[in-house]
Amino acid sequence: MAALPSGVLGVIDSTSDRAVFRQIADRLREAIDKGRFKEGAKLPSESELVEHFGVSRMTVRNSLSILQSEGLVSSEHGKGVFVRPRPPVRRLASDRFARRHREQGKSAFTVEAEAAGSRPEVDSLKVREERPTSDISARLGQPRKVLARRRRYLLDGRPVEFAVSYLPLDLARDTPIAEPNPGPGGIYARLEELGHRLDHFDEEVRARMPSPDEVKTLRLASGVPVIQLVRTAYDTEGRAVEVCDTVMSADAYVLAYQLPAN
Amino acid sequence: MAALPSGVLGVIDSTSDRAVFRQIADRLREAIDKGRFKEGAKLPSESELVEHFGVSRMTVRNSLSILQSEGLVSSEHGKGVFVRPRPPVRRLASDRFARRHREQGKSAFTVEAEAAGSRPEVDSLKVREERPTSDISARLGQPRKVLARRRRYLLDGRPVEFAVSYLPLDLARDTPIAEPNPGPGGIYARLEELGHRLDHFDEEVRARMPSPDEVKTLRLASGVPVIQLVRTAYDTEGRAVEVCDTVMSADAYVLAYQLPAN
DNA sequence: CACGCCAACTCGTATAGACGAGTTGCTGAG
DNA sequence: CTCAGCAACTCGTCTATACGAGTTGGCGTG
Numbered sequence: 395m396a397a398l399p400s401g402v403l404g405v406i407d408s409t410s411d412r413a414v415f416r417q418i419a420d421r422l423r424e425a426i427d428k429g430r431f432k433e434g435a436k437l438p439s440e441s442e443l444v445e446h447f448g449v450s451r452m453t454v455r456n457s458l459s460i461l462q463s464e465g466l467v468s469s470e471h472g473k474g475v476f477v478r479p480r481p482p483v484r485r486l487a488s489d490r491f492a493r494r495h496r497e498q499g500k501s502a503f504t505v506e507a508e509a510a511g512s513r514p515e516v517d518s519l520k521v522r523e524e525r526p527t528s529d530i531s532a533r534l535g536q537p538r539k540v541l542a543r544r545r546r547y548l549l550d551g552r553p554v555e556f557a558v559s560y561l562p563l564d565l566a567r568d569t570p571i572a573e574p575n576p577g578p579g580g581i582y583a584r585l586e587e588l589g590h591r592l593d594h595f596d597e598e599v600r601a602r603m604p605s606p607d608e609v610k611t612l613r614l615a616s617g618v619p620v621i622q623l624v625r626t627a628y629d630t631e632g633r634a635v636e637v638c639d640t641v642m643s644a645d646a647y648v649l650a651y652q653l654p655a656n
Numbered sequence: 657m658a659a660l661p662s663g664v665l666g667v668i669d670s671t672s673d674r675a676v677f678r679q680i681a682d683r684l685r686e687a688i689d690k691g692r693f694k695e696g697a698k699l700p701s702e703s704e705l706v707e708h709f710g711v712s713r714m715t716v717r718n719s720l721s722i723l724q725s726e727g728l729v730s731s732e733h734g735k736g737v738f739v740r741p742r743p744p745v746r747r748l749a750s751d752r753f754a755r756r757h758r759e760q761g762k763s764a765f766t767v768e769a770e771a772a773g774s775r776p777e778v779d780s781l782k783v784r785e786e787r788p789t790s791d792i793s794a795r796l797g798q799p800r801k802v803l804a805r806r807r808r809y810l811l812d813g814r815p816v817e818f819a820v821s822y823l824p825l826d827l828a829r830d831t832p833i834a835e836p837n838p839g840p841g842g843i844y845a846r847l848e849e850l851g852h853r854l855d856h857f858d859e860e861v862r863a864r865m866p867s868p869d870e871v872k873t874l875r876l877a878s879g880v881p882v883i884q885l886v887r888t889a890y891d892t893e894g895r896a897v898e899v900c901d902t903v904m905s906a907d908a909y910v911l912a913y914q915l916p917a918n
Numbered sequence: 919c920a921c922g923c924c925a926a927c928t929c930g931t932a933t934a935g936a937c938g939a940g941t942t943g944c945t946g947a948g
Numbered sequence: 949c950t951c952a953g954c955a956a957c958t959c960g961t962c963t964a965t966a967c968g969a970g971t972t973g974g975c976g977t978g
Contacts, residue, residue: 413930413931414932451933451935465865469959470959471940472939472960473942599911599912601883606682619864620863627917651859653856655755677961717930732929734927736927
């Protein structure tokens, strides 16, 4: 166990009324912010920090758990605690579902990923009929049953997004939309072929901490929130024809919108 | 110390390889999800949980810290641990800065808050000249200096949002925009009077965990992420005339966008 | 009755120790 | 040289204890 380089982490001010474990977290945070520990770098081990600061191990662990909940570091059993690398960010343009961008053949996700040099994958695709929750039901105009299309998206093997599309069953039953692969242009192209010309989308954006389920499905590190995007598609008659509920790893996405000033 | 109502929380499966503190967190989470503890309700105290589950206090605290980092509960020193109430959510419509909505006199924030029956407040308003960060500089077309307008927004005394507007200094110097109160219609009205007719906005939306500073400024409970919204305003010449960097408590906001399908 | 104070509760901080489990690299046997 | 296995490191889990500090309600004194 080598001694820590002096001066890198400083010492505890025992006269301060700030809790010791917070002070240690502060020092480590400073050091990370100032680049003394770079992305992916290993922090000093718990026992090194115990020795350096002269405190007990639980106190050090307490400090580290603060940084973890801030999303600054992540620990790996048997290896150490590392400065969390910022993963490449996927930018979602607000017009990604516009008709003019609808590729014949590949999905928007696939096209964008390949353009960015990543390997896209779609996973655990499930299509089935369901009774809608009251929220979904309200958004779709109170259908008794809906078709639910679930899928998970991965980039280079890493899950980044989980989405469920809901469509009124009377509209989707016995159409290509009820097939696992709805064909070129996706379900929006099929909807338009069925006479539902799309008029506009409503998108609602929320952020929150993930449920344990979402942590598992998206393999989220602790301290990473999710963005929840609920998109409702309306046809030119004003009917809501689809609701898509998407949960995204917040550290993998930036949503970009362009809005007129009128 | 009364015994806990039997059956409410179940017991630990000591044969399971799931850690005891995770199991306890699971039981409590279930109980909250199923409404056995309602919003604002007090969970059993740490010592009650210690007795009920037959574990040490640190194990119980560990469990509770999980729920806290999930944003499910928050603890109050001397009082107990409570199911976190969902605060009223403010809905931000994507057209809230459109010209047609520009009220003469009151800001969009004030109008909306009063319509929702809340008491709006604007706080720590600071206007000054600064050298821009490279990010802001790039968005504004590399001005050497900018005018920065900082302010904090509160609803019923609760801080919900912190925003900084940056404008190229050559554009804003010696105009009402450099005044603490820019007058009716806000800085967008002043920009248009100065000949910069607004054409469109770009908005970028991110979510992340807050910095310690942001926790303080927005009085955030632990386990609450922030939404960061960076809006750039462009005039009809295509010049970026303002960048507004807003950080919002994620549990107080839903962003709503309406997008054309073309 | 009014009020101050204290007891008993709450969570917050910190220590010291033990054992378990994953990872890594070295060492020694083959 | 190869490779199994061990030693030494990492973090994960859990116990037991102690004291501090904020909150609440009741009791007793004035």
